[in-house]
Amino acid sequence: MLERLxxxxxxxxxxxxxxxxxxxxxxxxxxxxxxxxxxxxIYAIVAMSLDILIGYTGLGSLGHAAFFAIGAYTTAxxxxxxxxxxxxxxxxxxxxxxxASAIIGPLALRAAGVYFLMITLAIxxxxxxxxxxxxxxxxxxxxxxxxxxxxxxxxxxxKDPIHFYYxxxxxFLVCFILMFLLIRSPFGKTLVGIRDSESRMRVLGYNIxxxxxxxxVIAGAFAGVSGCLYVYYNSFVSPNEANLGHxxxxxxxxxxxxxGTLVGPTFGAFIVVFLKNMVSVYTKRWLMVLALVxxxxxxxxxxxxxxxxxxxxxxxxxx
Amino acid sequence: MREKVATNRFALECHGLSKRFAGLEAVxxxxxxxxxxxRRGIIGPxxxxxxxxxxxxxxxxxxxSGTVRLFDQDVTRVPxxxxxxxxxxRTFQITNLFPTMTILDNLVVAAMGQRxxxxxxxxxxxxxxxxxxxxxxxxxxxxxxxxxxxxxKNLSHGEQRQIEIxxxxxxxxxVLLLDEPTAGLSPAESTMMTEILKKLDSSMTILIIEHDMDxxxxxxxxxxxxxxxxxxxxxxxxxxxxxxxxxxxYFGAEERPC
Amino acid sequence: xxxxxxxxxxxxxxAALLFLLGGGFTLIFGVMKIANIAHGSFYLxxxxxxxxxxxxxxNFYLALLVACIVITxxxxxxxxxxxxxxxxxxxxxxxxxxxxxxFLQDLCLLIWGGNPLNLSIPSYLAGSLRVGKYYLPALRIFxxxxxxxxxxxxxxxxxxxxxxxxxxxxxDNMEMSEVLGINxxxxxxxxxxxxxxxxGFGGVVGSAFMGIYPGLDFELLPLAFVVVIIGGMGSLQGAxxxxxxxGLVDNFGKALFPELSYFTLFAPMAIILAxxxxxxxxxx
Numbered sequence: 001m002l003e004r005l006x007x008x009x010x011x012x013x014x015x016x017x018x019x020x021x022x023x024x025x026x027x028x029x030x031x032x033x034x035x036x037x038x039x040x041x042i043y044a045i046v047a048m049s050l051d052i053l054i055g056y057t058g059l060g061s062l063g064h065a066a067f068f069a070i071g072a073y074t075t076a077x078x079x080x081x082x083x084x085x086x087x088x089x090x091x092x093x094x095x096x097x098x099x100a101s102a103i104i105g106p107l108a109l110r111a112a113g114v115y116f117l118m119i120t121l122a123i124x125x126x127x128x129x130x131x132x133x134x135x136x137x138x139x140x141x142x143x144x145x146x147x148x149x150x151x152x153x154x155x156x157x158x159k160d161p162i163h164f165y166y167x168x169x170x171x172f173l174v175c176f177i178l179m180f181l182l183i184r185s186p187f188g189k190t191l192v193g194i195r196d197s198e199s200r201m202r203v204l205g206y207n208i209x210x211x212x213x214x215x216x217v218i219a220g221a222f223a224g225v226s227g228c229l230y231v232y233y234n235s236f237v238s239p240n241e242a243n244l245g246h247x248x249x250x251x252x253x254x255x256x257x258x259x260g261t262l263v264g265p266t267f268g269a270f271i272v273v274f275l276k277n278m279v280s281v282y283t284k285r286w287l288m289v290l291a292l293v294x295x296x297x298x299x300x301x302x303x304x305x306x307x308x309x310x311x312x313x314x315x316x317x318x319x
Numbered sequence: 320m321r322e323k324v325a326t327n328r329f330a331l332e333c334h335g336l337s338k339r340f341a342g343l344e345a346v347x348x349x350x351x352x353x354x355x356x357x358r359r360g361i362i363g364p365x366x367x368x369x370x371x372x373x374x375x376x377x378x379x380x381x382x383x384s385g386t387v388r389l390f391d392q393d394v395t396r397v398p399x400x401x402x403x404x405x406x407x408x409r410t411f412q413i414t415n416l417f418p419t420m421t422i423l424d425n426l427v428v429a430a431m432g433q434r435x436x437x438x439x440x441x442x443x444x445x446x447x448x449x450x451x452x453x454x455x456x457x458x459x460x461x462x463x464x465x466x467x468x469x470x471x472k473n474l475s476h477g478e479q480r481q482i483e484i485x486x487x488x489x490x491x492x493x494v495l496l497l498d499e500p501t502a503g504l505s506p507a508e509s510t511m512m513t514e515i516l517k518k519l520d521s522s523m524t525i526l527i528i529e530h531d532m533d534x535x536x537x538x539x540x541x542x543x544x545x546x547x548x549x550x551x552x553x554x555x556x557x558x559x560x561x562x563x564x565x566x567x568x569y570f571g572a573e574e575r576p577c
Numbered sequence: 578x579x580x581x582x583x584x585x586x587x588x589x590x591x592a593a594l595l596f597l598l599g600g601g602f603t604l605i606f607g608v609m610k611i612a613n614i615a616h617g618s619f620y621l622x623x624x625x626x627x628x629x630x631x632x633x634x635x636n637f638y639l640a641l642l643v644a645c646i647v648i649t650x651x652x653x654x655x656x657x658x659x660x661x662x663x664x665x666x667x668x669x670x671x672x673x674x675x676x677x678x679x680f681l682q683d684l685c686l687l688i689w690g691g692n693p694l695n696l697s698i699p700s701y702l703a704g705s706l707r708v709g710k711y712y713l714p715a716l717r718i719f720x721x722x723x724x725x726x727x728x729x730x731x732x733x734x735x736x737x738x739x740x741x742x743x744x745x746x747x748x749d750n751m752e753m754s755e756v757l758g759i760n761x762x763x764x765x766x767x768x769x770x771x772x773x774x775x776x777g778f779g780g781v782v783g784s785a786f787m788g789i790y791p792g793l794d795f796e797l798l799p800l801a802f803v804v805v806i807i808g809g810m811g812s813l814q815g816a817x818x819x820x821x822x823x824g825l826v827d828n829f830g831k832a833l834f835p836e837l838s839y840f841t842l843f844a845p846m847a848i849i850l851a852x853x854x855x856x857x858x859x860x861x
Contacts, residue, residue, distance in 0.1 A: 181442075203400075203403055207400050208400070
């Protein structure tokens with residue numbers, strides 16, 4: 001039993017340290033760090049949902065940011081026009097994002113491999129275009145502004161970054177637990193089977209399309225949650241949330257963290273968010289730094305940091 | 320679920336089965352009738368269309384023309400996974416396992432294929448004890464109980480071929496399609512595999528593609544010979560063995576078969 | 578009536594630009610199965626280089642020539658350095674090409690700044706040609722004619738020449754082509770360069786047509802995707818038909834339903850996916 005634990009030992013320690021840091025760190029850190037941590041947690045939710053598709057089902061969905069944007073816009077539109085409650089906007093965002101996935105899924109899933117990558121990206125661009133041009137609904141290029149932090153009727157105001165951080169942390173933990181359960185469930189195992197060998201799964205009696213479709217919609221729903229939280233965080237949403245850069249950034253988060261681990265993409269989200277925000281302080285050429293990260297990750301660490309760690313461990317085991 | 324007792328008692332029937340791939344007719348007008356419990360060997364030189372025929376029967380490929388009937392039900396338009404629920408099982412010529420999973424998990428996923436609980440999303444898979452018991456039973460049958468935690472891609476080729484068959488057997492198929500079960504096995508391993516095949520449940524209908532004639536002739540009750548996509552000859556093992564035209568096609572005599 | 582003729586003509590000229598972008602993309606994809614996210618960058622850099630040459634020399638055609646040469650070289654270097662050994666690993670390829678695209682985008686920002694630039698064209702292209710009772714802008718006519726000529730040239734090359742046959746063989750079956758003695762690495766290098774060249778040419782022409790600014794690469798790239806999805810991957814004819822469809826739909830969409838335009842592209846894509854997922858002229 002012990003030798004089964006040891007290879008994972010460092011991972012477990014790392015996760016424990018991270019968990020403690022996330023729980024109590026914000027009480028002592030400067031505000032701007034707390035704000036970045038909040039943003040990281042929000043993106044971690046959508047990155048994990050993308051990991052379900054990329055890492056676990058083997059579906060390279062490049063357009064996932066579109067569902068994030070749909071969730072964000074749904075919240076923004078309803079909150080600025082109809083004064084819906086926080087839980088109301090959350091619910092509506094989930095429905096909208098999951099609904100869009102449900103409609104887009106059967107079309108996108110007609111393709112496989114690189115075709116699927118391209119089609120999901122193209123569809124995301126259509127959604128971007130919708131947000132950009134449907135000015136009467138979305139405000140077009142100007143986006144929607146003026147979204148205030150939710151009033152939850154609690155003794156702590158969400159306008160305080162630290163309080164809002166803990167709200168987001170609760171959502172992150174709930175989403176993480178749900179996705180973790182999904183991965184461990186029979187359905188989660190079927191997704192891995194599909195990733196490993198569709199042909200084998202088919203002759204074993206699995207309806208491949210149905211499983212992929214469900215995964216697609218579930219991932220879309222979580223992206224909707226993330227989008228909703230983002231709008232309250234940022235108080236502003238623009239079509240850029242669904243542009244090509246954001247679509248690829250989500251993929252980068254999953255890849256740099258390590259696809260198929262759930263924890264990896266969470267780390268990936270933190271890495272990318274902090275990188276983008278901190279590097280731009282030191283140089284105007286932060287896009288080039290980001291470009292370097294893309295290239296280096298793709299060339300040398302395609303299975304991410306968790307993959308690197310695993311390879312280090314197997315090398316240690318052999319020596 | 321009890322099946323109706325049909326008067327037409329074939330387990331598997333193919334009528335005029337054809338498959339065309341943009342200019343190449345891989346299977347031409349093949350008609351087969353397999354009785355329940357029969358062991359039918361499918362042999363033929365390379366390019367005869369044997370695996371393509373399997374794929375038409377299993378539903379992995381759509382037919383260009385012809386019909387497939389499983390226990391007297393027309394399944395020609397039925398999707399692949401539904402045919403499995405109707406009792407069809409298949410192994411692959413090139414080992415097709417879940418390489419990143421353990422042996423045990425491979426078997427569990429196989430056992431789960433026809434169960435409704437495969438859509439369960441919140442309860443951990445490990446709590447479904449009956450599935451694991453089923454998998455453990457199969458593990459015992461192939462003598463790999465202590466190795467249940469090994470990742471499948473680290474197994475030897477022969478061991479992987481065993482798991483390959485176990486995956487198909489775990490759900491007790493009524494019709495089993497074996498595609499070159501001894502592919503890549505050493506002579507000793509082939510002999511062991513042949514013994515396993517001979518001991519399979521006698522009520523199971525089996526179609527077996529084989530390149531190894533010894534295996535085919537030992538396991539099969541009847542042999543069908545395919546050549547260039549057509550049904551070339553059919554008969555008992557000794558009839559086929561003594562058929563000089565069959566020997567000819569293996570030695571490359573031109574033969575326009577259809 | 579005038580509305581329809583004008584819009585159709587505008588749509589076709591836009592289609593010409595899209596063909597240059599999508600044609601190169603589909604060629605690259607056809608041979609190497611790479612979805613090149615930096616393809617928009619070829620267009621962008623081509624446009625900027627063309628702008629500089631044009632500003633320095635005042636010669637539009639020299640700008641075209643230099644830009645094409647530079648972009649072709651750039652494409653070939655990119656293929657050799659980064660993409661050569663990553664065949665079949667879709668996600669990795671897209672990440673690398675994304676990185677290269679970001680790098681090039683920022684480089685262009687650094688060199689040429691953030692303001693939109695317009696490439697100057699010879700005066701005879703700046704006016705309009707009178708055709709019947711319509712006045713058709715000469716530059717748009719130039720775009721349509723050059724795209725059509727390039728298509729004809731490429732099609733002839735692909736179907737009628739020995740080298741073209743080698744490219745077609747590599748598209749169909751790379752392994753077999755190598756076994757048959759075709760120098761596949763050279764073919765992929767050449768095709769990549771050719772695809773880049775088309776995009777670069779498009780960049781210069783587009784730069785004269787609608788200006789050039791940072792971010793245009795990422796704006797146009799999805800259009801190239803849609804062209805190829807509709808037309809079919811790896812098919813030159815598909816790129817032509819696809820770009821005409823996209824050009825017309827986008828243009829009429831903008832004119833008739835301005836709030837839904839760009840999204841109107843979704844409709845033809847959805848139809849193709851529903852009925853023929855590999856595209857109109859796609860294989861497999």
